[in-house]
Amino acid sequence: MKLNTPRWWYRRDRKHGTALRMLLTPAGWIWTAATKRRLAGGAWVNVGAPVISIGNLTVGGSGKTPVAMETLRLLRATGVEAHALSRGYGGRLEGPVRVDPATHSAGDVGDEPLMIATTAPAWVSRDRVAGARAAVAAGAEALVLDDAHQNPALKQALSLVVVDGETRDEEWPFGDGSVFPAGPMREPLKVGLARADAVIVLLPTDVAEVDPELMEEFGSLPVFVARLAPEGPPPEGPQVGFAGIAKPWKVERSLKAAGCDLADFAPFPDHAAYSGGELKALADRAAVFGAGLITTEKDWVRLPPEWRARVTSWPVRARFEDEAGFLRLIRSPV
Template identity: 70%
Template sequence: MSLSTPRWWYDRERRHAPVTRMLLRPAGWLWAAVTARRIARTTPEAVGVPVISIGNLTVGGSGKTPVAREVLRLLRAAGIEAQALSRGYGGRLAGPVRVDPAVHSAADVGDEPLMLALDSPAWIARDRVAGARAAAAAGAEAVVLDDGHQNPALAKTLSLIIVDGETRDHEWPFGDGAVFPSGPMREPLQAGLARADAVVILLPADMAAADPELVATFGALPVFIARLQPAAAPPSGPLMGFAGIAKPWKVERALKAAGADLVEFAAFPDHAAFREAELRALTDRAAVFDARLITTEKDWSRLPPEWRERVISWPVTAVFDDEAGFTELLAAAVIPSPLAGEGMTAQRVG
């Protein structure tokens, strides 16, 4: 299922769609109640290796996957055999299956696991406990669980909440706090934060600092700042952009901020499966401006193989302001000892 994200979800002043908000509010209360009951009634299972959960409190668009990739990189750079685990949203395989980018497509395992598998061993499993056990049996010394904060089945050693820190244009990461479908929240803010160990605020490359009010939202939880940095500048010349992620408007903004000559931009629903007719229409529109097509790495992974040579992939990475302090946090979870967390600092703003 692809989801078109309503932009009014992120307007905490409730200036837009007031009637829709009101009509959807009871469905949000039901969603929150069902989520809370499921979490409360499930006993998490340990699998014998540390599990680092990369999650969020909203429906898509926070930047979990770039952070998960960076966590995997930091752990592996420290000599820890870290492997990724994902549900495999959008893929047909139930797993546990180790993802092989040379064999699997996004239709098999989902787009995010394909991205994770480019750098580290990655698994998909609808049953997260079975997936973690498969990774451990294959030699994983730590499992990095992508998008697992609302899944209570697997015991977590460290739970990180990723928050989209962009608060420009009157947008707020949690909107007015309403739960899906009347807002972007997967569960009420304080309920989700109560199970978190630390927060990562992810900023766009051109945003100097996190909003102090946003940082204060997390109280005593350690807060780290990371930034989405383009792996390279956009190519020169006219570009026609498109994206099928939770917040496609952020891709358009990021391309322009990076200096792209963006002549037009097309938004698709999150996890959209690009059809031949849609891609041909994009190509025809780009030809009007003598432009090349460009999209995110995540969207590029869902393109049919014959289209990948015709579309530019524009990857981004998560870079931590306090990489040393964040690595200490990871080490304290993966290698528990009286000294592992000594001197651990969080990047505080304001």
């Protein structure tokens, strides 16, 4: 059973979730030790093509997938045959297999690879080394790895850490710094940043600039700012929104900021597999308001085919403020 992301994870003061945080802190110590041991014993295999890791320091909700898609777009626009590689979380296929949006479903390969495959070649493989070798054999000149900052299987030419830069409403991207399950961190902040080559701070379009205090966290690391912008306006008329991502409240906030007449919003756990009953309940709720249904592109690809015509997909894309500088960075190892 999947659970919604605890909102208190992202509060800097310990007044929120105090008892649970204390109870779960010893498990966080075990998680930290296991991550350190795994990284120390990594193989770091070189497969003959540069590997660019798009990762993060928290357990979800930073915006890795839009950044991976934009990284692929920029590389391919300059003539580099860049392919995506993912473990295919939520999919049943072990791989290596190249994702085909015409024949694969999210249940086969996972929602994120299926979404990426609409714009660039994408592979899924539980064994990252085998997947990387398959992609290189198929002509990949560079590999963009989704969610690999804590995975030591492949030698990485660049390790880029994506950070959610939204700090309003007393939220902080790293909470109070506690490691999962006591907080959102996959590893202590300074430990994770020490392996990074650069930081990408992702902002919504309605936030003017990065919090200076947040910028101080990154020390001397290069920082690139990207904005998560919708590809188009939301549909007219009232809508009932829903999302199964790590921070569903951000989708609700973004829809309202884009001018959506949001009658209601339903949060679900990350990577939620929507049942027929849940979708019918959403449709019934929308009928109460005379509204349509709207969700993220990532959620939309997980819907059963018969429901996709009934739900509006609202895609967003990451766009870099210093696109030329970011392109120089990702082209440097190619």
